[in-house]
Amino acid sequence: MNNRRALHLWFWLFAGPAVLGFAAFSLLPMLESLWLSFCRYDIVNPPEFVGLKNYHYVLTADPAFWPAVKVTAIFALANVPVALATALLLAMLLAQPNRFQGFYRSVFFLPSLLPQTASVAIFAYIFNPDGGLLNTLLARAGVEGPAWTSSTTWALPTLLIISLWGFGHAMLIMLGAVQSVPRDLYEAAHLDGAGVWGRFRHVTLPMISPVLFFNLVMGVIGALKVFDLAYAFGAATGQTPGGPARATLFYGLHLYQKAFNYFHLGPASAMAWLLFAVILALTAFNFLAAKRWVHYER
Numbered sequence: 001m002n003n004r005r006a007l008h009l010w011f012w013l014f015a016g017p018a019v020l021g022f023a024a025f026s027l028l029p030m031l032e033s034l035w036l037s038f039c040r041y042d043i044v045n046p047p048e049f050v051g052l053k054n055y056h057y058v059l060t061a062d063p064a065f066w067p068a069v070k071v072t073a074i075f076a077l078a079n080v081p082v083a084l085a086t087a088l089l090l091a092m093l094l095a096q097p098n099r100f101q102g103f104y105r106s107v108f109f110l111p112s113l114l115p116q117t118a119s120v121a122i123f124a125y126i127f128n129p130d131g132g133l134l135n136t137l138l139a140r141a142g143v144e145g146p147a148w149t150s151s152t153t154w155a156l157p158t159l160l161i162i163s164l165w166g167f168g169h170a171m172l173i174m175l176g177a178v179q180s181v182p183r184d185l186y187e188a189a190h191l192d193g194a195g196v197w198g199r200f201r202h203v204t205l206p207m208i209s210p211v212l213f214f215n216l217v218m219g220v221i222g223a224l225k226v227f228d229l230a231y232a233f234g235a236a237t238g239q240t241p242g243g244p245a246r247a248t249l250f251y252g253l254h255l256y257q258k259a260f261n262y263f264h265l266g267p268a269s270a271m272a273w274l275l276f277a278v279i280l281a282l283t284a285f286n287f288l289a290a291k292r293w294v295h296y297e298r
Helices: 001-036 055-059 063-092 099-114 116-126 131-142 155-166 168-179 182-191 198-222 228-237 251-261 265-293
Strands: none
Touching: 055 265, 063 155, 063 168, 063 198, 063 251, 099 131, 099 155, 099 168, 116 131, 116 155, 116 228, 155 182, 155 228, 168 198, 168 265, 182 198, 228 251, 251 265
């Protein structure tokens, strides 16, 4: 019994600060925002309970809500599969024996350590339609480059390209998974006549499927709550955040503007909880679908 009490004491000694920090800085603000989502609140005046009016407003009357949902959905649908495929491809290449293996791994991982704002500032110069590096190179090749950052057609694809720059963490996790696949499985598949694609499909993918699933879940969550990328993009290109013409108005950016530009804390809190509900539903769906394609060693 004394040993059990000692274990409990040590557990709370080490876990206590994390639990208290979560309760004070995450759980309580979340509960406060849930209460505010049912209130009219502008910081100056005390909260006034209005029921479901905030939810009704953002879903039916807010002119920027559904455009922000559309931009975020398009970005997520394009970003998640491309980012996963890119990270997996590079992990497979970096897993091959090479004299400069460590150097290449460092080179591909280092960009993910760069702050998002710094990356956006660099790419804003590259994609600048007036004298930017990319359009200058295209002009020398006799091709007229588009207005990457100021065009409603090209602004979102430009942000998608910039977002792929930070694939290093997913690549590193996949690299570890690829390297942990037993060599004898590849040898057995090779003896059975499986080619490169066959070994990849029937050995590599099933063995690393838990890591793919983890990166998928985290990628979906990250894509749905993009904020700093769009905000920094507007500042670096001289556009109004979310511009041009709401082409890069992400859900998270719209939520931020509603809360801290217009001080409509009630509708902003309602938007936050709607996003939480969507993320929770998509995560639950991914876990249910994972039973069909994620394989765990037993």
